[in-house]
Amino acid sequence: MALSPTELFAIDSLLSEEERTIRETVRSFVDIRVRPHIADWFEAGTLPARELAPELGRLGLLGMHLEGYGCAGTSATAYGLACLELEAVDSGLRSLVSVQGSLAMFAIHRWGSEEQRREWLPRMAAGEAIGCFGLTEADAGSDPAAMRTRARRDGDDWVLDGSKMWITNGPVADVAVVWARTDEGVRGFVVPTDTPGFTAVEVPRKLSLRASLTGELSFDSLRLPADAVLPEVTGLRGPLSCLNEARFGIIFGALGAARDCLDATLAYAADRSIFERPLSSFQLTQAKVADMALELGKGLLLAVHLGRLKDDGRLTPEQVSLGKLNSVREAIAIARECRTLLGAAGITLDYPVLRHALNLESVLTYEGTSEVHQLVIGKALTGEQAFR
Known part of the structure; x- marks a missing residue:
């Protein structure tokens, strides 16, 4: 009998029963729900993120390694195995989940206020709200310290100006975690995408990650209340x-x-x-x-x-x-x-x-x-x- 590569290395012997169960659950879901369609989505350059997010949420995959606020609280290894099964279907699907959980949700969970956590994390864990993470800029990728997006204080408010590029989930996000230069250093902001001054357009003509929604975010005198800032961290x-x-x-x-x-x-x-x-x-x-x-x-x-x-x-x-x-x-x-x-x-x-x-x-x-x-x-x- 031919062996699979994972059998050859006896990988399952290193995993707990719970980890194997999570892996098989994710594999079964993506094989049934996503694999039959992924080539067509890739060819069309789209992903039905709004349809998939609640289904992923019901499986507990969004922010699954975080504790509380509706998150599953699994081990990091179990989260990694879930990512493996998601990307075995397509990197775009894993990107949807990892940007939601490990970037947007993690930022709010780790650095946000209790009010920000209560407002956003339960909805994001359920897939009712989609998040994105605004750090990269057209001229500031590997060197994030070179970012030009800036936030300035205006009374009790913050005013945000600038743009972000290559932002996964950007075109469909309900909330963006945006990093900007301030007089205090780099700060993070929780930005509802329906805020006046916020725009997101999809990046066209991609030859890679086509089954993923990638956007350019722009902020034009976008006004935020004082409590929009992530309070627990300053700097990169x-x-x-x-x-x-x-x-x-x-x-x-x-x-x-x-x-x-x-x-x-x-x-x-x-x-x-x-x-x-x-x-x-x-x-x-x-x-x-x-x-x-x-x-x-x-x-x-x-x-x-x-x-x-x-x-x-x-x-x-x-x-x-x-x-x-x-x-x-x-x-x-x-x-x-x-x-x-x-x-x-x-x-x-x-x-x-x-x-x-x-x-x-x-x-x-x-x-x-x-x-x-x-x-x-x-x-x-x-x-x-x-x-x-």
Whole structure:
């Protein structure tokens, strides 16, 4: 009997019964509800986020690793496994969930006031309200300190001016967590998207993450009350802490895309006959799938280890960078190699591999490029700052 890569590495032996149950629940949901439609959504460049969000909320997947306010309060490892199953269908689906829970909800949960938590988190956990996270700007990606969006005090109010770019969920969000420069340093603001002066337009002509709603946010003399500011943090520590939460989900999620590519390729190679033999019977095919299974398995072992460290409160930002760098780099390599085994069939939406490869080009860049994570690890190893 042929083994799956996860069976080869006995990954299930490292997981609790509850973690396996959560994983299987998410896998069953996405296989039934999303997988039959995802190629069409990708081709059309859309995602029915407003329809999916309440369903994801009923499963407890939105902010699932947070405590209270209607959140499920699961382990970090269970959250990672959920991200893996979501991204095994499409990176856009995992992005919807991780931006909601690990960026927008986490920011309010960790740095917000009790009033902000009570107002937004229960609705966001249920999928009744969708959130986005406004940090990146057109000219301020890897260097968020270069942001130009600014908030100034005007009496008791704040007035926000500027724009944000590449914002997942932006076109359909009910609330945006927006980071801006102030005279006090960088501050975060909870911004209802129906506030006058707020506009969001969808980014057109994407070749990656097409089954994801990506927007450009603009703020034109947008007036906010004094209690819109996140009170518990000043400086880049706030948004960077949120990014670490989301990067953790990517450590698992990218491996889901890789697993789906490899599963599809193994099935194709078993069925495809060439020179009167199954494609899977050739030495080069077996060498390729062996190498890919090895990298996938090593990535899963690292991801579970980092999940355990996070559950113990011992995970460091440098270790998150290790995981994100490894998972995304290996996942995109696996997707590309799988495409070679599928031949011409691999460039169609009948198979998931090129769709995953295209999506992973974005995952490779967002929430810290590979080069940024290399420098984070390099600083940890040498003690020298190389960013500037």
